[in-house]
């Protein structure tokens with residue numbers, strides 16, 4: 276495995292990119308553990324942590340998910356999928372909105388930690404599409420009250436995917452709209 280080059284925080288943020296091309300080399304369990312620790316370090320409303328993470332490495336399950344999700348074909352080659360699940364009953368005010376917001380923060384931490392480890396990842400969509408949510412629930416035995424937010428393939432990047440500069444001064448309003 277290639278040595279991981281340590282990057283400062285801002286460089287890491289700017290170099291994060293959606294990775295859709297993977298070598299097929301499996302990811303070590305220790306690396307997944309580091310990514311999950313980063314996920315659970317995310318901010319969460321009134322310190323509730325309404326998240327669960329399902330780690331999928333079984334090839335048949337990954338293929339089933341890739342076949343059933345419209346934009347997640349890269350899952351099988353990545354070798355690992357992290358399904359971020361939101362539990363509204365464990366969120367601030369038992370709110371679905373807070374559960375989704377908190378799990379979105381955890382998801383971004385997963386994407387950043389993956390980049391920090393020299394690995395690649397991409398958010399593939401599940402929520403808010405009800406059909407996709409039911410499909411993922413069925414595949415992974417997720418109870419009806421739990422919301423599968425996304426499926427994040429994690430793997431070794433081929434290096435083809437590049438970060439984009441999305442800075443646009445037009446999106447900034449100083450002082451007021």
Ligand SMILES: Cc1cc2nc3c(=O)[nH]c(=O)nc-3n(C[C@H](O)[C@H](O)[C@H](O)COP(=O)(O)O)c2cc1C
Pocket residue numbers: 291292293294295346347397398399400437438439
């Ligand atoms: C809510 C959400 C849903 C997304 N769904 C998918 C998806 O299903 N498949 C995919 O390949 N990328 C998906 N993406 C990744 C975006 O396409 C990607 O972030 C965007 O093109 C910007 O590229 P970058 O991540 O490399 O900066 C999703 C991102 C978000 C935040």
